[in-house]
Amino acid sequence: MSDPVRAVLGQVLAVAIAIALGALVILAVGESPVRVFRVLFLGAFGDATKIAGTLLQTTPILVCGIAACISLRAGLFNIGVEGQLFMGGFAAAWIGFGFSLPPVFHVLLGLAVAALAGLAWIAIPAFFRARYGANEVVSTILSNYVAVLLTSYLTIFLFKRPGGWSETPPIHESAYLPAIFDFSRLNWGIVIGLALAVGVWFYFRATPRGYAITTMGSNPKFAEYGGIDIRRQGFAVLLVSGAVGGLAGGIEALGVHRRFMEGFAPGFGFDGVIAALLANGHPLGTIVTALFFGALRNGSLLLEVDTNASREIITVIQALIILAVSAQILMRRRADSTAGERRWKF
Amino acid sequence: MSAWTRRFAALCGASLMMLGSAAAQDKVSVAAISGYFAQGFGVSIVNGLNKAKDDFGIDLKLIDTGNRALDYEEQFANAAKDGQYDLIFVMGWELADALQKAAAAYPNQRFVFIDGVLDSDKIIYANFSEEQGSYLAGTLAGLMAEKGSAIAKMGDGKAIGFVGGRDIPVIRNFLKGYEAGSKDAAPDVRVDAVFAGTFDDPAKGSELTLALYEQGADVVFNVAGPTGEGVMQASAAADKYSIGVDIDMCATAPGNVVASMLKRGDVAVYTLVKEEVEGKKVTPGVRTFDLASGGVELKMCDDVAANIPAEIKDKVEAARKAVIDGTVKIGEAQ
Numbered sequence: 001m002s003d004p005v006r007a008v009l010g011q012v013l014a015v016a017i018a019i020a021l022g023a024l025v026i027l028a029v030g031e032s033p034v035r036v037f038r039v040l041f042l043g044a045f046g047d048a049t050k051i052a053g054t055l056l057q058t059t060p061i062l063v064c065g066i067a068a069c070i071s072l073r074a075g076l077f078n079i080g081v082e083g084q085l086f087m088g089g090f091a092a093a094w095i096g097f098g099f100s101l102p103p104v105f106h107v108l109l110g111l112a113v114a115a116l117a118g119l120a121w122i123a124i125p126a127f128f129r130a131r132y133g134a135n136e137v138v139s140t141i142l143s144n145y146v147a148v149l150l151t152s153y154l155t156i157f158l159f160k161r162p163g164g165w166s167e168t169p170p171i172h173e174s175a176y177l178p179a180i181f182d183f184s185r186l187n188w189g190i191v192i193g194l195a196l197a198v199g200v201w202f203y204f205r206a207t208p209r210g211y212a213i214t215t216m217g218s219n220p221k222f223a224e225y226g227g228i229d230i231r232r233q234g235f236a237v238l239l240v241s242g243a244v245g246g247l248a249g250g251i252e253a254l255g256v257h258r259r260f261m262e263g264f265a266p267g268f269g270f271d272g273v274i275a276a277l278l279a280n281g282h283p284l285g286t287i288v289t290a291l292f293f294g295a296l297r298n299g300s301l302l303l304e305v306d307t308n309a310s311r312e313i314i315t316v317i318q319a320l321i322i323l324a325v326s327a328q329i330l331m332r333r334r335a336d337s338t339a340g341e342r343r344w345k346f
Numbered sequence: 347m348s349a350w351t352r353r354f355a356a357l358c359g360a361s362l363m364m365l366g367s368a369a370a371q372d373k374v375s376v377a378a379i380s381g382y383f384a385q386g387f388g389v390s391i392v393n394g395l396n397k398a399k400d401d402f403g404i405d406l407k408l409i410d411t412g413n414r415a416l417d418y419e420e421q422f423a424n425a426a427k428d429g430q431y432d433l434i435f436v437m438g439w440e441l442a443d444a445l446q447k448a449a450a451a452y453p454n455q456r457f458v459f460i461d462g463v464l465d466s467d468k469i470i471y472a473n474f475s476e477e478q479g480s481y482l483a484g485t486l487a488g489l490m491a492e493k494g495s496a497i498a499k500m501g502d503g504k505a506i507g508f509v510g511g512r513d514i515p516v517i518r519n520f521l522k523g524y525e526a527g528s529k530d531a532a533p534d535v536r537v538d539a540v541f542a543g544t545f546d547d548p549a550k551g552s553e554l555t556l557a558l559y560e561q562g563a564d565v566v567f568n569v570a571g572p573t574g575e576g577v578m579q580a581s582a583a584a585d586k587y588s589i590g591v592d593i594d595m596c597a598t599a600p601g602n603v604v605a606s607m608l609k610r611g612d613v614a615v616y617t618l619v620k621e622e623v624e625g626k627k628v629t630p631g632v633r634t635f636d637l638a639s640g641g642v643e644l645k646m647c648d649d650v651a652a653n654i655p656a657e658i659k660d661k662v663e664a665a666r667k668a669v670i671d672g673t674v675k676i677g678e679a680q
Contacts, residue, residue, distance in 0.1 A: 043424075053420050060416075156512075156544070165439040166512075185419070256416060263413050263440060301417055304409055305377075305424040311410060 007280050014278070014324035015292075022317040031309040040314075043302025044295035050302075052184035056256070058294030059186075060085070060265060062193040063248035064272020065279070065286040066200055067118075071136075071241040072281035073204055074234055075217035080125060080140030081245040082269025083147030084118035088246030090151040091117035092253040093260035094159070096171025106174040111192075111250045118246015119239050121147060126238035130231045136238065144269070152262050159260075167261030177255035187255035194287065196244065201283040213237055217281075245269065271297075274318065277325055293318070374623050375405040377425055378615075380437040381413050386571075387592050387611050391437055391460065394612025398619040407431070411441065422448035426455040432622055433458055433470075435615055445469070456628065458618060460611060462516070463632055471632045472614040476516065477523030477676045478669050479607040479642035480567070483589050484527025484537075485665045486605060486644065487565040489658045490587070492532040494564075498653045499585055499602075503562020505536040509554050509577050511545040511570040520569045520591075520607075526676050531661060538563050542573045551576025552583075559584050565604060567591070578603065587650070596647035604654070605646045613640050638670045 023033035044054045064081045071078035092114035101109065125139035152166075159168045179187050204210040216223035216230050224230050252265050275293050279285030296314050304311040378395055382388040392408065399406045411421050422444050425434055429452075436445050437460040449457055449468040458470040487506040494502040508524055510517040525537050538558055542550045551573040555566050559580070565587040568574035574591065575598070581588035582599035590598065590606035614635045618628050635641020644662070651659070668674040 049423075057416065165442055252416070261415065261440070263415060265416060266413055268414075297417075298420065301420045302424050304421070305407070311412065 008285075010328055011278055011280065011289075011325065014328055015321055017324050018317055018320035021320050022313065025316055026309055026313060029309060029313075031307055036303060036307055036309050036313065039303050039306050040296070040299035042299075043306075044299035046302075048181075049183055050298065052181060052186040053301075054291070054295045054298040055190050056184060056186045056294075057297040058291050059189045059193055059255075060248050060252055060268040061271045061275050061293050061297075062287060062290035063189070063196065063251060064245060064269050065275035065290045066193065066196045066272075066283060067241045067244035067248065068273040068276035069279070069281050069283050069286055070200060070244060071237055072276055073217050074213045074237040075220060076129070076234055076238055076241075077137045078122065078140050078238060078241045078245070079137055079273055080122055080143045080147075080242070080269075081248070081272050082267070083140070083144035084121050084242045084245030085249035085252070085269045086144075086147045086151045086264055087117040087121040088114035088249030089253040089257075089264050090154060090249070090260045091246070092175075092250035093168055093171055093257075096175035096254055097159075097169045097259070100172060101174060103174040106172065107177055107254060110171075110175050110254050111177075111247060114250025114253070115243040115247045118249065119243040121246065122238055122242025126235050126242070129238065130235035148266075151260065151264070155260055155262060161259075165261065168259050170259045171254065175254055176258060177251060179255075185256050187251070189251035189255045192247070192251060193290075196247075197283045197287050204283070209233075245272075248272070271318075274322055274325075277329075278321065373405055374402065374433075374619065375407075375431050376433050376435070376619055376622075377407040377409055377431040378435040378437070379409045379411055379421060379425060379441065380435075381411040381440070382438055383408060383410060387461070387609065388437060390593055390609075390611040391435065391615055394610075394615040395435070395619070397612065398616050398623075402619065402623045404619060404623065411438075415440065418444035419447060423451070426452040429454060432456065433618065433628065435460060437461065437611075456630070458615075458628070460614065461609070468630050470618070470628055470630050472618065473632050473634050474609045474614070474641050475634055475636035476607070476609060476642060477519050477526075478637045479609070479644055480520045480523030480569075481527035481669060481674070481676055482637075482644040482662055482666055483567050483605065483607045484524035484529075485531040486527075486646075486658065486662050487524075487567060487587075487589060488528030488532035488535045489661055490565055490604070490654070491528075491535040491563075493655065493658070497655070499587060500564045501562065503564055504534060505538055505561065505563040507555070507558035507561075507563035507566035508537060508539040509551055509558070509566055509568055509570050509574065510539065510541040511573050512543060513541040517541070517569055520567075523676050524567055527665065530674065531665065536562075542570055545571035545573050547573050548576035548579070552580040555580035555588070556584060559586050565589060567607075568595075594645055596645075596649070600647075601649055603647050604650050605644050608643050608645050610635065610641050610643065637666060 026033045026036050045051055067081045092110040095110040095113050125136050128134035129136040155168055156166045161167055161169045177187050204214055212228045213233055216228055216233055220230050253260055271293055275289040276286050278289040300311040300314040380388055383392050395406055398404055409425055418441055426448055433456050435458045442464050446466045449466050458472055460472045463471045463473055490497055491504055491506050494500055508521055521539055528535055528537050538561055540554050551570050555577045558566050567589040568577035569591050578588055578598040581602040587604045590603055592609045595606045596603050621628055
């Protein structure tokens, strides 16, 4: 079997095992798995609104997934996508409600500032990684908590809309990232996400620098020997990854919520990282896995209403997928350990 | 044998009648949407709904929203789309935006927003007169401070404290009632009020409470959500008194909690469901649950009540009656 086919089969097997175990959990809570999966499917793809809803859920997972893919390619692990998303979301909302600008320019500026905010947020972990070799997994995870609390502080103490829930004022209409259909909040963010996925795939496949980064990801010693400055490239890769994470927040703020509030978009950064892992760090594969998670999420909303199973069953299935995928990665690393110096194999 | 057949026949008859009546009057069906069914006030709502389910045999569906703002609008749409629920109860300010959109999109669906009033006039609001319950809390605390060290664990600071969560209108409304109650009952007692600025920081709640005790306050009223857990802990640590809020908190610091100002979410939802079952359709508008209707109350803790002189208890009871019959007016929120 060729390598890519094996990789895809491995992931499909991981998902199948997770779903089978999920079915056991559903049985244990006294529901019929067939019925639950049927409602789940109807909730995700039952009609046009449901499909749009699925794509709406897919958007942040996809963009966060691309952010994760970029770092995984270089053998680096940006688990701070969540924090970058919060920073980007707040920054975009701030541009949206704080400034009056002409329509198209306003949106573009909002998204650009969101990306900048994400980039700024990963700059410190990226610097310590490049300069001192500090483990970026730990530093990016930790920066998530700071981002969530910092944006919450900014929202509550500096920019709170008078009265009501802790949220900023709504953004100006000129900053709206427009909806695609009038029956859903689905917006052009999904198109941005798809374009990013294709662009990133093309970049890694067809440009010299993309090749250098891929080489560095699969074997840093070899890359260094070949004349690649892995510190510098790693620094740049993390910055770009963070910028995409920030962009994900900008899309949510300008396209969906049109304001920033406490509990803005919890968990999407992590969902994105999982989607990227499940796709073996492949940008086009991430489109498929993000859609899968988006469908699970959106389907679970109908599940909660129409069956006696809790929507949390989806969280269980997702967790099982993570377990199955990480088991696989570990097995491959072991088989691989004599072959090279890879930190992660992607 | 004949006795058994008769019993059997009676049972069959009864069940047939029940079937018949159920079919005739169409079972009332109720849903509740929230992300906080497992916490304090949410538990109270769930208890009220379950009681209504047991008493009236309604259909009840609890819909957990989780904490992702992206999901809320779809959740409301899924719940309202078939019109299968007569009433949908909604709890949590984070749902306000999605709720108002759903109320506009599904004009025939009746939503009940619990504990607050929004802009939309299509919604039923279950609002609580927290100032009335707080008035009694202020009366009790004020009278205790006036007695001072005659009561165990009290000092002679002639002051009482208040720890609020965020400085928002509803918390101000608690404070207004508390101050009014204390002032009417014990004019010489000072009320020290502080706001934690957050509902999610027990450590800060504890710190502020200890500071209030330092300043001479001997009873502190906790109106701070999860931040208030720190208030209760501090009262146990300093061995001073506290007053709980929303639910019965006597057990959180036994011997130190004097009373709890209950906001009876269960009474509110039960009352509304009962009206619905009795065929009185609940219509949009603000419904207020106060002392008179049992929507708010001051519940003394048995273990501490023994230390409190009977005259104080009598005065609190008199204040309760005065608020109910309207002799005492606490005014609107500022």
